[in-house]
Amino acid sequence: MSRASKLLIAIASLGLSSFVCDNASAQASAATTCQPVTVPVALAEGGPKAYSVSGKLCLPASGQANSVILTVHGATYDHNYWDWPYIPQVYSYRNFMTNAGYAVFVYDRIGDGLSSHPVSTDISVNSNGYVAHELVQALRQGQINGYTFKHVVLAGHSLGSYTSWVEAGQYRDVDAVILTGIAHKMSSTIGTILSQDIYPAQQDPAFQNLGLDAGYLTTRPGARNAMFYYPATTDPNVVQLDEKTKQTATQTELNGVFATAQGSATYYSAFINVPILIVDGQDDVIFCGNGAADCSTSASLQSAERPYYSASPSVTSFVVPASGHDINLEVTAPLWYSASLGWLLSTAKITP
Template identity: 40%
Template sequence: MPTFTRLCRAAAACALALATLAAPAHASPAPASPCREVALPVSLTDGSPARLAGTLCVPEGADRVAVLVPGITYDRQYWDFPYRPDIYSFTRRANEAGLATLALDKLGTGRSTHPPSTQVTLPNQIATVHQTVQALRTGALGPIFTKVALVGHSYGSIIAYALAGTHPRDVDALVTTGVTHTPNLFTIATQVFLHPQPAMLDPKFAPLGLDAGYITTQRGRKAIFYAARTSDPAVIDRDNELRDLYTLGDLATYLKELALTSSRGYNGPVYVVNGGDDQLMCGAVPPMGAPCSSGNELADHEKPFYGPEATVDGAIIPDTGHDLTLSTTAPDTAQNILDWLNRH
């Protein structure tokens, strides 16, 4: 073998040996993420098949899970916002505290099934989340969870409390955020629902081929969801980009639920969390809003809407609007919820 070739091979071997010696002892593959995508087969109330999508995050050893249900025009990203997760990710904080989370795309949103809009209703939202809870308890999604909490935001809270009242054995603890049983319907009607846009006319949703009952909202409408002192313009801009859908069926059946008050069937622990400056839920005179001056006052207001044995606690996050998890006070909201869940 030529001398030059031998020298090159020797040099390469030395370089490899030096690189191996120089490599730090901890240079092992990064641990796998505790989060994964799930797609659960479910059935609607008429037996039609559908799929509910979400992100399941399970810290090592976790046997408690919070099912996170977003509100109207949101998908699962509300709970794990793709901007400054150190501030705006509820899932990250919950997982760091050892609590598993399943953040859902509601029926008709995100990566979940988009059936005809007439089927995207509160009863079907309840039915699909109920089947999801059953899957978590039986291990159909992997781990078997012994405790399940429902944590909702806005319309997601309505789905959660109606589910708790309809299927009380599903729920070990209930957290509602951004909702009361006496919303400020005037503000909601004039500031949100009078500015709809059919999804078929929105370039973001037009490729989905949805029917006229699917609605989104125009860009710029998100400011009503925030309080000026605790909002980040970058969050509001991203929020507008991520806007999702609701349906006329969601709206009609929600109004019916206001009269039915299914939540009176639930007798477990409830935690009601609102922003002190929530223009959609707070107001001086019911039914044009609920009292939001203190957590105790809010809890006293909400208690008659649950079963006689329910324990209802409340919290008001000061200077915060409707979107608590997307406000700069989000860490305070998350800590309040996690502390309460640990006690229950």
């Protein structure tokens, strides 16, 4: 049986066939507008706005929305993680949410994609959090293409969820937070994964001519499949595109992932004072099992993570079955997209 046939069976077994068809029809009829923007930012409070963030503000077919979702991608990715160009009716969260009537802002974090690439040591989880804070304020104040939004939802993945901890916990200026690909404890295998699969971007053919310093890191060729995916629900075409479009992370950022002292991302997670949705793949090798969170069910993930968010009025968990770390890039993605929409409407009370 071919991999394509297996994927179709997986979609059918998870009840996604009608969703994919319906969403494809919606996409064909919707005229979503995505506007490229460049936003000047500083890397720390009081610093000069000497850097630029490259992003896209995507509006629903109506051309207007009261609520915007600000997405933050993880390490070695860019904005494409949230707006995947291959079969977007399955893999693009941006596509799903603009079809539902929300505006979505996707961007390349500093150090990735078309955004500025400063010295690697200037990029940290905390600087990422401050940049996200600047974007939140810009979206609220009409500084991005003149659109002003009443509600801003922060959605992060992996390193982007650590960034979201800092932004939402320190600056407290968003209305809800969606955290994906994260838990407060990591698998005991993380050290082996990082030592085997991460190396200086200078050594990778894709980045050798960019002049990046030794603190910029990326994944070794061929490593992404085992790190980020669950084989049964993975399209090899997605993995090939993932490898082709991979980006970097900095050593300083990765150091911040493991920090727990005052002022760290983990520290700020306890200060988030808005509704939180936590979403992990059941087969995430980084954050589920082997000493990390129990992701066997949504209830077990809820039990593991709720105590860490003492300031939040509401913490909801959702486990995506048969899915790895990159929940947006598995055929199961529409399951959590739909769950997040339901959560926004019923729990966070944030309408488009």
